[in-house]
Amino acid sequence: MADRDFSRYQKKVIQRYYDNRPQVDEQRLSELVAELYLASEKKKPKLWETARDIMIRLGTPESRVEHVMKTANAAILAEVVKDVQSGKIRPKPPEKPPAPPADE
Numbered sequence: 396m397a398d399r400d401f402s403r404y405q406k407k408v409i410q411r412y413y414d415n416r417p418q419v420d421e422q423r424l425s426e427l428v429a430e431l432y433l434a435s436e437k438k439k440p441k442l443w444e445t446a447r448d449i450m451i452r453l454g455t456p457e458s459r460v461e462h463v464m465k466t467a468n469a470a471i472l473a474e475v476v477k478d479v480q481s482g483k484i485r486p487k488p489p490e491k492p493p494a495p496p497a498d499e
Contacts, residue, residue: 417453417486424449425476431469439467446472453479453486 401409412419427446434442443464450460455475463471478484 420449420453420486421476421479424453424472424479428469428473428476431472443467450475453484455479455484 424446427442427449431439431442431446447460447464450463451457459475463475475484
């Protein structure tokens with residue numbers, strides 16, 4: 396992606412998005428549970444891949460992610476959502492981007 400100069404307002408909007416990403420991911424994962432119950436067989440693989448990506452971002456242990464994906468059971472995914480909401484699974488702290496080099 397090309398270097399872009401964002402306005403101060405745009406930078407704040409982008410920063411707030413990433414600051415709130417765990418909450419957005421938590422909400423999206425809970426919505427995916429309902430979508431998986433209602434989805435056609437054709438749409439389920441894509442929804443499961445999205446669920447995998449979100450679980451990884453939320454810091455779900457890899458063994459649990461693999462178990463959920465292997466069983467492909469929305470009820471088990473709902474248990475992951477329950478654990479995330481109760482605080483048993485905590486999101487990884489966001490990585491700080493490296494500081495840009497100082498202009499000389």
